[in-house]
Amino acid sequence: MIAVETFPSIDQASSALTGDAIYLGGGTLVMRALNYGEQNFTRIVRSTDPTLKQIAASGDRITIGAGVTMAEVMASPELSFLAPVARNVGGPAVRNMASVGGNLFAEHPYGDFTVALLALKGSVTLNGGGEQEMESFLSSRSGFTEVVTSVSLVRPSERDFFWKKVSRVKPKGISVMSIAAWLPQSGGRISGARISFGAMGATPLRAKSAEAALEGQGLDQSSVAAACAAVRGDFQPPDDALASGWYRSEVAPVHLRRMLLGEGGR
Amino acid sequence: MSSIEFRKELFADERDDDLNEVGKPTQRQDILGHVTGRSPFFDDHLFDGLLHLKCVRSSHHHANITSINTSAAETMPGVVRIIKPEDVPVNLNTMLSIIGFGKDDEALLQGRKVAYKGETIVAVVAETELQARNAVKAVQVEYEVLPHVLDVEEALKPEAPVVNATYPNNTFDYHDQYDHQKLRFGDTQKALAGADHIVEGEYQMSPIEQAPTETCGAIAAPETNDRYVCYTSTQALFFSLGISAKLLDTPSGRLHFIGGTVGGGFGGKVDSLHEPLALLGCMLTGKPVKYNFDRAEEMQVGAPRGAERWRIRDGVMNDGRIVAREFTGFFDSGAYTRLSSYAIVKGTGHLPGPYTIPNVSSNVYCVYTNRTPATAMRGFGITGVDFAIETHMDKVAEKVGMNPIELRILNAYRDGDMKAHRRLAKNCALIESCQVAAQKADWAIRPEFAAMSSLRDGGGPRAEIPQTIIDTEGRIGDRKRGAASDTAPSKNGTLSTKAASTIAPVSASQAMGQDVKNIAGKPNLMPGVMPDAPQPSPLPAVQPVAPPAPQSAPPHVPPPAPGPAPAIATPASAPSLYQPLPQSSPPPAPPADSATPPTPEAPTPISPGASPSAATPATEPYRPSEPFSRGTRRPGASPFVSGTRRR
């Protein structure tokens, strides 16, 4: 049977996270697994540590506690640029539960919030202070055994950050794909372009060819056209009940163009 | 709120406008319970010591089960009972056996060969749902994986794997004779040959899950007096009761079913999968047992609206009149029959849509594939083919360069027309519906079309039943033997099969009078041994290949047959034309005729054993002074029965 262990500090919880234990954040993943008998754990470890709820800005980066919910992201003035992203996660009830930390572990086609973190040069902070860059974290998350205490990301200027979620059902639907881009400009040229896609692979992934096509260019019709042409080669998207991989490949350039030049995103 | 608009000026003289309820909002009688959260759905009944039942399901589309090992699961915490296929008293059923239609083809728990992914193999009863789920994971099933088929036309090929051993041809057997349901009216091949245009189209629908917010389920508990109570989400309480009694081999009087509060059904809660298993769990443990689908099971295992594939081939004249329409249809029944066989009977009775077309033929197949069995869903049997028909109408309009609304008005049923299943059209309103829709959508139609009426210019030559060419192609087993080359009616010339010598025009009275039981009772009267007797032909040997145009049709349409044609054929020449259905006693069926397929709407095939006394004696055919009537005005008719409607 399942045992639940609740700790006031994240350190204690982290120490308890051994063997067949799982860490419970907002519950939307762990409780779902339990409801479906798909649990591979017998112990649930959770923590009421208030630091998990902190949002702190420092320099050009901002840190969000792993226990911050999507609703709390939307309510935070400092995270206004992420409000459209958080609003695209689930419905109101899910957003009151789903946490930033849990979203890091959501499997395809979920985990839209993490797509934005990936574009915004995100990193995860582990209990004990270790830090892992988002891309390497995502590539190894399946066997992850440590507690993520917070995520850190750049604070973009409003005009440099783009976001679009494509779903068949609106306003709440599962992603056919989600797209985030951080395109900082200096002197009218894009420098350090980062574009990420969700639901185009097993984890959120960067569109490196599309990034390269924009690098050093102004954001205009021709550079976006080049990025859209390049993005087809960036992914081998999966088939699922929402869309075929072929369809995803075909429409990815369309949605990238719309996000960068037209409707939505800013 | 969306508002309902009544167009009471239409057919105003045909009804008394004294309705008290129609057109006025009326609250549901259970609405107070709904908004206070007190409506008693099946799961809203609490039992102390309730046990939970979960199922081991096939992980393959098609496989022989070589072994089932439950020993590890039996000793797991909380496990009370494991139910295996051999524990089910009567482990074979088909839903419509309750009304005597079809052969038993589906096990409650499948122990030999699974035919779709998710098929139920073993049930585990445990103290908590999680314990039941954990034990389900510990049951070991060994499979010998078989080739599977997921496409309806692939399944018809001779080399296709046999999905359902009860129906080894992968098709439901209609009337113990045919691998498809036939409709033959007039001579489509001849009419297609004489048409100005042939318009073909293929239409494919996907399976659709009803997805009720309440998943299917039931709770069974011991009651006093050796009875069991069953709270269920079923939409078909007495179906579920009868099926449970049959599978459990117990008098239905021992089963006390309580339902009626259904958290959305839409057809998906008819199949009675949960009640028998919950009851069996309860009988075997003596404790209350709950069995319900989780959402993943509801989507994967819960029976959807079946996929359909339709091919339509129309013969169309330059002026837009459709003179022939041929259908080839495939219903994907999934691995078992459930209700698809019935859906096809219903669908065939709906052809060719609400249009007067003098030559119609259809072959519709109920095909078994290794997919989740299909079942009812809102208008099933009709919805899919209506989508195909109406899409095709637009295609026809485009082909002949005609306004699609005008095309529909031109071809629409009018009162008094003969429909393909040999009934007179009555209470027609498609023309008026098209006119109102065009007006609402600001879609211009020409004045002559705006002036047409369902009440005028129908009947006459349009009320005649054409001479019908009937074939015997597609006998059960032909396809597996490679003896049937194609599925479409017109691709199989009636002269191309061995049955050619028996092909003869069959009168409408014979076609109408054919009885399922009659055919099924003489299976050995095969065409090859039947004499080529001259066929009685009470109808004039005139075969209308094109429908007479309505009289108010636009000028470029050829005028109708001259003279005021009688609204109906005289009783002397066709006495049985207006007999009410179902037929009471089988009409004389000469041997040469006994191979004739029944028309779909002739005796309701799902109740072949209908009591003769329930029908009007055939010796007293109903001969109305008018060929049809509307509303409640027919003298002597019940005010609750419309016109000449079947009673």
Next chain:
Amino acid sequence: MAKTPVQFTLNGTHRAHFVDGGANLLDVLRREVGDLSPKYGCGQGTCGTCTVLINGEPHLSCLTLAESVEGKSLETTSGMANGPDLHPLQRIFMESFAAQCGYCTPGMLMAAKALLAGNPNPTREEVIEGISGNICRCTGYEPIIDAILQAAVELRSGRVA
């Protein structure tokens, strides 16, 4: 099997129960407390029929660890009416044909109540957003949206008893 005590208030009444390890709030409310108004629809956070309010905010009770509501204030549809007087949302749902089979209704009412508490004058789009986590398979949503908008008008005008 070890049970864990949990205390909370439900519709204003103090409750204390022992729950199984890992039990979700929906099962505890239904089986232990006996409040049958929240319903099971999916167990995975997609349908919203189990929506309850925790400290005034909508949550999915099927995904809420029961013992995590220790000390919190819970509301369900069972507690909406004041004696025989229905909450305006309930009454207007009745009058507006906003329920057919009734299965999604308790969750829908909870989502609507939370929406109007935080936003007494929502636009139609905000109502749609507010109930976007709740699936209704019968009505097509339009009567529900209309009912919530109308209830907002009544609640603002103080017609509430």
